[in-house]
Amino acid sequence: MSLKIRLARGGSKKRPYYQIVVADARSPRDGRFIEKLGSWNPMLGKDNEKRVELNVDRIKHWLGNGAQPTDRVLRFLDQAGLAKREAKSNLEKGKPGKKAIERAAEKAQKAEEAAAAAE
Numbered sequence: 001m002s003l004k005i006r007l008a009r010g011g012s013k014k015r016p017y018y019q020i021v022v023a024d025a026r027s028p029r030d031g032r033f034i035e036k037l038g039s040w041n042p043m044l045g046k047d048n049e050k051r052v053e054l055n056v057d058r059i060k061h062w063l064g065n066g067a068q069p070t071d072r073v074l075r076f077l078d079q080a081g082l083a084k085r086e087a088k089s090n091l092e093k094g095k096p097g098k099k100a101i102e103r104a105a106e107k108a109q110k111a112e113e114a115a116a117a118a119e
Contacts, residue, residue, distance in 0.1 A: 003067035005059070007040065008033060017041055020054065020073060022062045037062070040076065052076050 002025040009030055011017035018040040021033035038054040045051070059082055063069075069077055077083040096104070 003034070003062065003065070005037065005062060005067050005069040005073050007070070007072060015043060017043070020076070022067050025068075035062075038076075052079070054080055054082075056080065056082065 003022055004025045005020065005022050006029070007018040008021050008023075009016060009018055019033075019036050020038040020040060022035050022037060023031075023033035027033070035058065036055075037058050038052070040052050041050065054076065059077065063083065069083065071085075074083055074085045078085040
């Protein structure tokens with residue numbers, strides 16, 4: 001049985017509240033879980049200490065037993081100093097698309113023609 005430390009959503013519509021739980025990887029997001037390990041309230045400010053609450057002892061126990069944290073939970077654990085999250089970089093995302101490259105080339109060509117005509 002593979003275990004995940006992940007978020008289970010609660011709260012009403014447009015007012016999310018998440019519990020950090022350890023659950024079987026096959027169970028649904030808001031379904032059955034084994035133990036509650038903390039909570040995350042994204043509606044609170046980032047400087048508020050109640051935004052993320054973690055039960056450090058139990059998290060260490062479950063990590064020692066092989067539970068795998070999801071990416072969002074791993075961010076919280078990294079901030080708390082419990083686990084290390086490698087920074088990801090998507091270099092392809094920042095590149096312009098084909099149409100943007102074509103438009104930029106066309107604009108540069110028109111600027112060259114305008115400069116040549118002005119001389």
